[in-house]
Amino acid sequence: MTTRWLTPEEQRAWRxxxxxxxxxEDALDRQLQQEAGMSHLYYSVLAGLSEAPDRSMRMxxxxxxxxxxxxxxxxxxxxxxxxxxxxxxxxxxxxRGSVAVLTDEGMALLERTAPGxxxxxxxxxxxxxxxxxxxxxxxxCTGITEALQGDGAEAVTSDDLxxxxxxxxxx
Amino acid sequence: MTTRWLTPEEQRAWRxxxxxxxxxEDALDRQLQQEAGMSHLYYSVLAGLSEAPDRSMRMxxxxxxxxxxxxxxxxxxxxxxxxxxxxxxxxxxxxRGSVAVLTDEGMALLERTAPGxxxxxxxxxxxxxxxxxxxxxxxxCTGITEALQGDGAEAVTSDDLxxxxxxxxxx
Numbered sequence: 648m649t650t651r652w653l654t655p656e657e658q659r660a661w662r663x664x665x666x667x668x669x670x671x672e673d674a675l676d677r678q679l680q681q682e683a684g685m686s687h688l689y690y691s692v693l694a695g696l697s698e699a700p701d702r703s704m705r706m707x708x709x710x711x712x713x714x715x716x717x718x719x720x721x722x723x724x725x726x727x728x729x730x731x732x733x734x735x736x737x738x739x740x741x742x743r744g745s746v747a748v749l750t751d752e753g754m755a756l757l758e759r760t761a762p763g764x765x766x767x768x769x770x771x772x773x774x775x776x777x778x779x780x781x782x783x784x785x786x787x788c789t790g791i792t793e794a795l796q797g798d799g800a801e802a803v804t805s806d807d808l809x810x811x812x813x814x815x816x817x818x
Numbered sequence: 819m820t821t822r823w824l825t826p827e828e829q830r831a832w833r834x835x836x837x838x839x840x841x842x843e844d845a846l847d848r849q850l851q852q853e854a855g856m857s858h859l860y861y862s863v864l865a866g867l868s869e870a871p872d873r874s875m876r877m878x879x880x881x882x883x884x885x886x887x888x889x890x891x892x893x894x895x896x897x898x899x900x901x902x903x904x905x906x907x908x909x910x911x912x913x914r915g916s917v918a919v920l921t922d923e924g925m926a927l928l929e930r931t932a933p934g935x936x937x938x939x940x941x942x943x944x945x946x947x948x949x950x951x952x953x954x955x956x957x958x959c960t961g962i963t964e965a966l967q968g969d970g971a972e973a974v975t976s977d978d979l980x981x982x983x984x985x986x987x988x989x
Binding site: 650651652653656657659660661663664665666667668669670671672673674677691713714715761762765766768769770771772773774775776778780781782783784785786787788789790791792793794795796807808809 | 821841848886937963966
């Protein structure tokens with residue numbers, strides 16, 4: 648098969664994306680580490696739970712919503728549980744599952760941490776985008792997500808999405 | 819200071835970005851691991867060197883171009899050197915520096931690996947974007963990078979960019 652190399656325009660966009668995503672990940676992690684001793688992923692777990700009914704989610708659903716492997720989530724949840732920010736409970740409707748519940752302490756931690764995090768997201772991203780660009784960013788990213796996890800035959804990796812994996816070397 | 823929370827539109831765009839970037843990182847790593855036993859970062863080191871004059875770069879410049887810490891780069895370069903894909907040489911003009919040079923073996927590895935990687939990038943990203951969206955993606959990402967590493971007073975983290983750090987816990 649002939650390789651469909653990127654055009655010069657696509658190459659420029661791809662490099663800009665890779666640079667921005669690495670810098671942004673680093674900046675978000677640094678800000679949260681300095682202010683609250685946690686990485687962006689830990690923050691995302693707390694934020695995800697805070698918006699769920701009863702501030703609780705099944706581990707599998709939480710992994711899917713965060714787009715990570717269950718083994719990686721298990722690791723993060725264990726540390727947050729040790730810190731008292733959440734607790735795990737058995738799932739009544741599914742013996743295989745287990746449920747993560749945000750504690751009051753975890754909610755308070757999230758509320759203390761959110762303003763600094765949001766300020767960083769604003770300064771790094773949204774302060775520089777017009778309303779049209781905000782919409783463009785959402786459309787482009789939604790397209791990428793659908794390509795990678797869509798249920799259709801065209802999905803690139805639907806058999807092998809992170810949260811469906813039994814084990815994972817990068818977990 | 820009053821927190822400048824994200825608007826609903828910004829929240830949607832931000833969540834779409836986080837989901838897409840996590841899925842994409844995972845898909846790129848998995849494809850490259852399966853085909854060539856290396857993560858996307860290792861591939862990026864080889865690709866970066868392949869485009870430099872004499873296929874060589876100073877470690878500091880390489881870290882800056884990849885937007886990562888020097889300690890993380892040192893780790894990656896050590897493994898690629900062990901595999902024979904590159905070698906390190908002293909830098910004639912700067913005794914503190916050191917230079918990474920892509921070997922013929924490394925170039926051959928890159929050439930074998932590039933078609934599968936580019937196909938994944940196309941299927942995940944560019945097959946779903948029109949020419950206008952490619953340009954939008956580049957503009958948005960360039961704006962984020964400039965916000966995070968610009969030299970002006972408005973730069974968010976210019977004192978603390980990854981490649982300028984002496985040591986780094988996430989290195």
